[in-house]
Amino acid sequence: MTGEWTRLVAVTWLSLRSSLRGWRLAGLSAFALIPTLIVVSVASTHPAASTLSNSAEALFGLLTLPIVTMVIVLVLSVGQFRNEIDNETLLYLSDRSITRPMIVVGKYLGSLAAALVLVIPAALLPLAVASWGGGNGYPAVVPLTVAAAAALAAIAYGGFFLFLGLVSRAALLIGILYGFLWEELVPLLPGSAPRLTLVFYLRNFLSTELTTGPLSGYPAPLTATASILVPIALAAVFVVLGSLAFRYLETAPERESA
């Protein structure tokens, strides 16, 4: 069993390190900093304290969650399998004594850790800047909820995108369409259609935890527990599906000779 643990840690660490390096790390970090930069530029003009703290909080719902987190998780998760299948490096893992579900779980945890490294600061730094830069302080529940929502988003989107990258060549394209069209436009529909998006549950979670402030106004028909469980359950389902799919997946390119 210690062997299994070593294997899982090795794959997780490998995928974490391969996720956060080079130009991609630079690009994604720059991206993660956008909300903070926006708050810094707002703060530099010394607006009213409440304006500053409200705008920093609102920014999470407007930009950090739907766009910054989406882009970061998309780029980190979709490539986990797809790039390695295309580059023919996946076999260095899949020809070893580690089981395939373990590879899927390791890669999921690794990419999740990488996403959290970028997403949590992207969520919290704007709040910190707003507090220090002249805004009202936040009650502890605000940063906690915002960080939890960002983590929840990383957990849920990460599972889905990892699965996509495993089973589809067009994963990134599907991911773009899902992330920027489906998740943006379906919540605008009336009735229970918005429940078909993940962002619905994330917003529900924000609004059940926060009773005041700009993030408290989303529709919240579900309890906080339900809005946490649905994304996590979804991620678990996709990781399990991915593990099953990977057991039957041929990981060599579809030709005889390179």
Next chain:
Amino acid sequence: MTDGLLRTDSVTKRFDTVEALSNLSVELSPGTIGLVGPNGSGKTTLLRLLLGLLAPTSGSLSVLGRDPQREPLLVREQVGYMPEHDCLMPDLSGVGFVAYMGRVSGLPRETAMSRAHEVLEFVGLKEQRYRKIREYSVGMRQRVKLAQAIVHDPPLCLLDEPTSGLDPEGREEMLGLVAALSRLGGRSFVLSTHLLPDTEGLVDQVLLLNAGKLLAAGPVARLLSSRTPETVIRIRGDVPGFVAALSRKGVETRTQGSELRVVLPSGDTRPIFEVANETGGQVRYLGPSVRTIEDLFLSLAEEAPDQVAP
């Protein structure tokens, strides 16, 4: 022909801390030139310098009398380049791709198209020329790469590892194509390879590189002459017994792969058959050793890595 084809004047190329080429000075005349050396010896760097894709850290070059740094376009109009790695456009057909590369090299549309057909027929892709390149095998891709390098009829072709990844048949065919082109005359080739046998019988000049340094350069004939003639033997049967018996006759053997090499006094082969008869061995091959570029390279690389041969 007194006109130099290529000339490098103490050319050094450094990448960060790695010196890919050190103080290289050669002068080569038109013909077929083998650029030979192990991987990482600076062959690709030299080819890129000749194309003007890289600038030398110090020193100067001239290709067909022009400086590729100062007049890169004029040089590249006269030069065809076949890169080592895969670089094709998978969405085009063979003929579409070659014609396209011809047009980018300055051929008018009609000329480019008819030449694309001609060169593809020449490289043996007549049947497959309308198929998409993504469906091509390794050998076919290699041929398309050759075709695009010669489509604009350049007087000089730089071929970077043209036999890379090919099986023996494919290699023979590729080298046969280069031989056929060079026999036509009027066109020079620089053929880089780490497989020394590739150059045998094909090139008239060689440039041997090792770790960025020049080992030797010049006409093959001159470099290969000047060694005691050896005889090569291949024996089926009791080889150690054969060697021992031959040694008792005062003939020492050197084993190279499955072959034995001996120096026979005055070329008399009789001892070989006598020993074979005694030991029950079969003489499957017997003949004078042709000193190969491979021998030359190995001996030069062992002898003095730093010394520049005459």
Next chain:
Amino acid sequence: MSISAPRYGAAPVAKTGRIHRALTIAHREFNRRSGVGTVAVVTLTYLAITLVLTINTSFASLTGTVTLATFETPYSSPAWPFLMLIVATSVGAGGLAEDVGNRSITLYLSRPIRLIDYLAAKSAATGTWLVIAAVGPGLAGLAVVLVLGWAPSSLVLTGAGAFVATGLLACIFFTGLALALSSLTTRALYAGVAIFGVVLSLEIGAPLVSGITGNTSVAYASPINDLLSVAQSAFGISGPYATDPATSAVVLALSGVFFAVFAGWRMSRVEVVGE
């Protein structure tokens, strides 16, 4: 295998010039982008913009209130920025990334052209598609309006001028942006994600900052805001946009050029590697 050497025609041919070679590259790049996806997206753009334009003009013509501002309606729709982003991604994201990815960039660089020719050709191809998508639908809608006689020809002509001006500006900006992001990766779709991410972040962030701080110059940072501001001014509307349209136009054009220069700088470093 039979070997018959190529004959290379009879006489040596006159070589074409660099412009012709660059045009060949541009032509190929343009064709390469004419896949099902691009055609579908561009068709969608035509349908959406032309329909919105003609339907709105037809209503306005019933009440006899067709003005220059009537033609601006497609730009007021939130679908327009998305359409431009999708078009820019599908025609521009792969431009440089794919050539670096399959290493055919080596072949281009070994030919008698300069890097600038190659980049100009790529920009021209991407730009042409963007012009088709950004300028074409407006002009098509206006043609319908003109044929059906819903508006006087002088008004239609002014409207056409406005579409051309804003469309060209959008084209310059998105071409530059797509090339720059394309030069950073070997996969077209990563560039696509980046195009979406950058433009949408700026679109959300810049108005927010400028709204709160009252500093209108921050609003120039959002390209979509700039484009809409220019469009409104071109169509004679003094709209809600706080930015000065002339400055917006300059910002868009300059950032487009800056991005293109950045792409050139990146590409000039791509091949400089050892063996």
Next chain:
Amino acid sequence: MTGIVDADSVTKRYGEVLGLNGFSATFPPGITGLVGPNGAGKSTLFRLLAGQLRCDAGTLTLLGFPAWGQGEFRRRVGYCPEHASLFDWMTGADFVTTLLRVDGFPRAEAQERALRAIETVGLTEARDRRLKAYSKGMRQRIKLAQCIAHDPQLILLDEPLNGVDPVGRAHLSALLRQLSATGHHLIVSSHVLYEVERLTDQIVMIAHGQAIAQGDLHRIRDLIDSRPHMVDLETPDPRGVAKLLGAWDHVVSIEFTGPGKLRVLTRSPEAFYAALPALVVTEKLDVRSVHSADDNLDAVFRYLAGGGR
């Protein structure tokens, strides 16, 4: 009889393209050379053995385990793929250590084994450099290091000599022989016959997805000798030699191909070569050279592969 690897009518298709077509062979202990041209199905067989692909039909086992499957037995197998892609951003030592950890080795042991494997392949100096900066030959060697670091019983090497220069090739061959001497079983593929010939006597020949010959080199040599040979001789007295050779009943024809040259067609090469030295010695002939284009593996390979078409 079971070998290290047993293949029974293994078929693998890529869409419409056949990778393997009823491939049956038994790989015995020791070094076995898998020889065939590009596209013959060598890489397909390796990918099946490495558990990267699944057979469409037939059974394939290695060390008694079905090839499609994971589990502890994979620790007893090492695979060195043909293509050169690696985790380019890692250092050599990091690469090998990480893969050992994926195989369940504790950190200290993984590091120690990695260093040993890297030393074995002669990359100790370059171990802390990034793989990105490795040359083709170095990449080939680090791939080998990750393949042997966990001390597997069975080592699968797909074209390990491809892209390696002559000096490196000699070192690598020595290393492979040493691995075999220390009890490892190796399957080494190559499209260059003489490379494999220097390494082992056990050969499996593959063409068009089928095993067309297998066994030791002598058996394959017998195959060579089972066909007529054209033998070129050089001697100052071609007519005299021709007269003597013409008396042998397996000599079909003799041709004078030039001054001092003759070409003999024999139905039984074995008998011809066996009798030639005695003839030369007893008749005091002066034979300067003996050469036959039919007497090598390439020739038999072309013959066999051509027959399978």
